[in-house]
Amino acid sequence: MRLWKQFRGSYFLYSFLHDPVAMSSFVVLTFLTLAAFGAPLIAPHDPYDTTTINIMDSEIPPVWMDGGDKSFTLGTDSQGRDMLSTMLYGMRISIIIGVGAVFLQALIGIVLGLVAGYRGGKIDNFLMRMADVQLSFSTLMVAIFLSAIFQAVFGVAAFESMAVPFLVLVIGIAEWPQYARTVRASVLAEKKKEYVEAARVMGLPANRIMWRHILPNTMSPILVLSTVQVAHAIMSEAALSFLGLGMPITKPSLGSLINSGFDFIFSGSWWITMFPGFLLVLLILVINLLGDWVQDVLNPKLYKG
Amino acid sequence: MTAQTDSLVRITNVVKHFDISGGFLDRISFSGGLPTLTRTTVKALNSVSLDIRQGEILSVVGESGCGKSTLGRTVLGLYPPTSGEIAFRGQRIDNLSPKEMLPFRRKMQMVFQDPYASLNPRMTVRQILEEPTHFHFPDLSGSQVQDKVAEVMCQVGVDPAWAGRFPHEFSGGQRQRISIARALMVDPEFIVADEPISALDVSIQAQILNLIMDCQERFGLTYMFITHDLSVVEHISTRVAVMYLGTLCELASKENLYGDPQHPYSRALLSAIPKLGRKGVAHIRLKGEVPTPIHLPTGCVFHTRCPHTDERCRREIPALRDLPNGSQAACHALEEGRI
Amino acid sequence: MFAFIVRRIIQAIVVMLIISFIGFALKQNVGDPVRELTGISVSAAERDAIREKLGLNDPFLTQYGRFLKGAVLEGNIGQSFFYKKPAMEVILSKAPATLELVLCCSFLIVVLSIPMGIYSAIYPKRLLSRLIMGLSTIGVSVPIFLIAILLIYVFAIELNWLPSYGRGETVNVWGWESGLLTMDGLKHLILPATALTALMLPLFVRLIRSEMMEVLESEYVKFAWAKGLPRMRIWFVHAFKNTLLPVITVGGVQLGTMIAFTILTETVFQWGGLGFLFLEAVERADTSLLVAYLIFVGIIFVVVNTVVDIIYGLVNPMVRITGRK
């Protein structure tokens, strides 16, 4: 109750209510998320149910164009699946992978960053050197490599059947350095502050100081980073799927839908690519806009360089 | 006043060096074209010996970088000393494990400089004050702890009704009171106060100084008061230790230091205090700059700036010696009667 | 400063060792070197003989040592199973296409992002600045393959102004297949380069703007105003020189991102460069080629990052004089 009251009176809420961009982004994001997770309820067709799909329905244009069909509002893809339904299901996969990957990154990154920052010394040197090498390759490159390796080791079929956890793992491993560096930088800053010394003078054990005193104070940068990273992870997933290293076309995410449509763009079926593309951009854009707003409000110093 | 001569904390030949050379690669340097590995150490404390007596306020003064804060933190075991001993009531504490150290943690507390950084911004005042109590007195019941929080908050002049608030809801002066309350929660005997008022405004400084002195009276506390503000030192201390570049220059009673400073550095320092109503600036000018604690001068650390330097000062490190007026100072010139 | 450079170079070598080790471990565990040499139609007994002859039954570290020796002395990383040529040779033959793309984009980014970033930092409230910032927020949110597809759809399919795939006509200049010297090659370059630039530009504009705004708030810039300096001098000498430092560091790191994105760009535009080659190698499970790609890209990153660090050191007097960051 007290927390709620505090939240209601907070600057956070105040600035949210006075920022139309943040509010409309939030509304759009909520709408998209609800639509994605409510897909089984609201989608007109079930794209996973092969019995309802008729290959003869393929490449039907949206309803307002010549040759459109009333039951397929946004047309169909090359396999005759309803675009709207497939996109909703695809967005659900994109969001699940995006959020799941960020959880994994955050978990690895926060633990390693906290340990590196608080303990310092050799562990710190080693972890940060590793993070540096990985980051200099760029997270996308690492993700591409990892999925390529996974596909080679487990075979394409196994990879496709386990694509969601694999992609979460791949993107999670590829991007942990972002968290580790951010957390480490803010731990180093917090560690110098006198409340940490006060806790040490009290004789509190190191673990308790790390988790109970320092960690809560690194939450602002973690929150800011997390919004950016969700957008990033969704984008990475789309890129991997686009390259054929991600979700299979039988269970498409937005990225694999765009990829499958790309071949048909030359024959004029632009909607198979453009609709999921637009949805993807909208999704990432609203998350980024919210991220910008969160950063403005919390204004933490993110790790640079 | 026999109790005053009892030593509560004894610091013997404490040395503290910090290695800032970094990783292996950072240590590579080139001298005469050949790669060599060099270590860079900051010599923060160079053999400091000091007794803190029961019930006194011992002030440690000096300019930034003189090692006064390091001394305070080393005494409390925040930094392990490179060499030397620290004893509390005669028992050596610098080599104890964190567990063996616990009973002493309760006796020795610290108050910090920056009231904005010294309280955890994510904890309420109640949590800040309860945590040490729960930790050190696990036998106390919840209501006993709450009573104690309320009591101590009253003692430092913060309304206990505000215990549910977060630090950022308080002003700098009030936070410093809470910081003092946190130290008092575990019934300490000895408090290291590291520049506790220098981040505060003048009118607030007086409030906190008064509080510090009240607490001493009420709880029979002993303080090590670290500051650069010489007028504050004159106001509150029993004895004063003057430090320069990690070395103790002069240790004297307040009256002796302000009335009859002995060490050339103390003299220069005291002449520089801006005094209300004194016209113009008439201070003893020191030549040159403070050397870095990475490259300490040989012999007496002050010889590069001292007006009385001779050959011996450049060569030999002076020891702290008793002077006729009862003070102690580390200076060859004083010992030889040159000044 | 000399010690600083030596340190950076030792660091670069260590990083390369780590990368080569990872590459080698991949090769050992993922690929089958015998197949790379012989193809599939060889009996099990013959395979074992070849294994023994190649020293594939030696301890891991011995093999790694041999691999490293071959790689450093002869540039030999292994044989591409598909091309039946040394993998490094294949990589080098495709590298010019990718490098030309990357260099063109880097040039465009530097030329465009600096004025845009500075302008929007100095006049944050003007309409043009808001436009730049708005566009760059959208730009960050559009995946590169979508930009590429959109460009193809508009300029190649609908308007039919520009070619949609391939490098076009190239000229061989001392072994370097260049598309920059022919009209046709340049035409082919426009869309891929635009796509890649459109992706990276917003990042740099936002970075330069935020760094510059921070510097403009600093005490020394305020002091420069108090000294009565002309505003051009304050902006371009006092503020921009300090903005440059973090931008240089990030710029080096972002080059890695750019090369990663060439994989996507080249796929969409069927640009016959490294990224395209890499994806083919993934599909064909051509491990040696993958490892060669990893090591080649690794070398580029390490060299660029080391050069960037040294430039940083030269620009920043703190490093130049103390040799420390």
Add this chain to the structure above:
Amino acid sequence: MTHLLDVQDLVVKFRLRAGDLTALNGINFTLNPGERMGLVGESGAGKSVAGFSIINLISKPGFIASGRVLFEGEEISAYPLEQLRDIRGNRISMIFQDPMMTLNPVLTIGTQMVETIQAHNKVSTAHAREIALEKLQKVYISSPGKRLGQYPHELSGGMRQRVVIAISLLTNPSLIIADEPTTALDVTIQAEVMALLLELCKNENMGLILITHDLGVVSQVTEKIAVMYAGRIVEQGLTDEIVTNPRHPYTRGLIQALPQGKSGGRRLHQIPGMMPNLTSIPQGCAFHPRCEQAMDICRQVAPPLFGDSATSGIACHLYAQTR
């Protein structure tokens, strides 16, 4: 005689989303050529804002809402930026608080000095370097020739502040505004820098506005004082008079709160409470909630500056009759 500086009813506000915040609420003071004045107050009193508003260099979102600043008879508060440039750094110089932050870290001392001269005078770089060298010698910097080629981080704090002072002297200004010039420095260096500033002002007959919270420093260097509280001047007058005989309850409290040599061991006088936030300045006299002598009128009417002469005044209802 025209004053060197004449500040009239200066009001400075900060434009915030929630509305305008008054940081400086109508201050008045004058300074004669060669006169040294201290602007004293605690943090948040508006003393720095006052200093910076003289050359119209208030950080955003601050702006001068009303009032005038006359410098040698010219109304410089109305000048556009290009004209102000001729004042700033040329006829009025500033010295900032933290010498570690004031100098640009990537430019050499020489560059930063030469550019200042060349911004205001058409001189060759060689000639400008000579002037720079001469000023560096004036502030007692050892081997000044070498310093010109060095970067700020190669110098110690005290040395940097002397470089900043040298920069402020380059164009022979008639007024120097020093914003807490010694707060970031150690005691012995503080004394040196202060002595230097005093000597230079006397020798060159420059006016000085010294902004500080340290009454001790002010009393040693300045001839007159203005004490500020919550955006207003509450008392001004000759330094000697105010230090020995403070009349405004706030000034008195401030001086009594200072630990003085002979007060040893006793409790210090303390002013209860703290300075109000700019967002919640009490009605009437801003000091009344902390004032022991507050009367009914204090809670309703903000006292004007009651003055017995042109140079001194007290904003306190207790002194309303002494007019």
